[in-house]
Amino acid sequence: MADDERPPSPDSAGGLSRRGFLTTAGLGAVGLAAVRAAAPPEAEPPPEPAADARLPVTLRVNGRTHRLRVEPRWSLLWVLRSELGLTAAKSGCERGECGACTVLLDGVPRYACMTLALEAEGVEITTLEGLAEEGGLGAVQRAFVAHDAFQCGYCTPGQIVAVEGLLRANPAPGPEEIRQGVAGNLCRCGAYPNIFRAAAHAAELRQGGPDRDR
Ligand code: FES
Ligand code: FES
Numbered sequence: 001m002a003d004d005e006r007p008p009s010p011d012s013a014g015g016l017s018r019r020g021f022l023t024t025a026g027l028g029a030v031g032l033a034a035v036r037a038a039a040p041p042e043a044e045p046p047p048e049p050a051a052d053a054r055l056p057v058t059l060r061v062n063g064r065t066h067r068l069r070v071e072p073r074w075s076l077l078w079v080l081r082s083e084l085g086l087t088a089a090k091s092g093c094e095r096g097e098c099g100a101c102t103v104l105l106d107g108v109p110r111y112a113c114m115t116l117a118l119e120a121e122g123v124e125i126t127t128l129e130g131l132a133e134e135g136g137l138g139a140v141q142r143a144f145v146a147h148d149a150f151q152c153g154y155c156t157p158g159q160i161v162a163v164e165g166l167l168r169a170n171p172a173p174g175p176e177e178i179r180q181g182v183a184g185n186l187c188r189c190g191a192y193p194n195i196f197r198a199a200a201h202a203a204e205l206r207q208g209g210p211d212r213d214r
Contacts, residue, residue, distance in 0.1 A: 062130030077112035088128035099185030109165035143202035151189035
């Protein structure tokens with residue numbers, strides 16, 4: 001067989017001998033190492049704050065300013081209850097299911113258990129305590145009393161705050177809008193019919209309607 005009829009040697013497949021391939025690859029690796037050596041060292045990441053380190057935060061709650069130092073993991077609910085002594089917002093599930101912890105953030109109902117205290121800086125926080133009017137009960141609170149809209153009362157602060165938020169966004173809600181407005185607030189006592197009546201009455205009160213017994 002003539003030389004030019006021989007099958008290609010396994011060492012020279014594709015026109016590059018095994019020796020040539022190894023040499024090329026070696027040069028490539030050396031070149032890459034040289035480039036890496038010339039690159040500036042990567043910046044060190046900033047140190048993580050310790051989990052229990054306290055950071056400064058300024059919270060506006062019910063019209064008052066509070067300067068505090070809080071751990072980054074603390075919820076707004078924890079800070080309201082344990083640091084500020086505002087215990088109307090209740091701890092129920094602490095995982096965004098029951099609504100017992102509802103507060104207003106810039107007028108919108110939010111779960112305080114699902115909000116980090118640090119996240120609440122710069123917004124107006126309103127708790128049930130902040131709904132009182134001139135030392136007396138606010139309109140929504142009076143409507144809940146008038147309609148007996150509670151049994152054990154554990155969910156009641158969250159329900160009242162949720163209705164307050166609803167009426168700020170929609171001063172005259174219909175029955176279905178009221179149901180939707182408190183859909184995120186569970187009542188294990190099943191006081192819903194009276195809660196719905198109280199919400200409708202609260203809308204009238206806020207528009208100048210008279211207080212009345214149920
Ligand atoms: S305690 Fe916040 S949703 Fe239940
Ligand atoms: S009144 Fe008891 S949970 Fe609502």
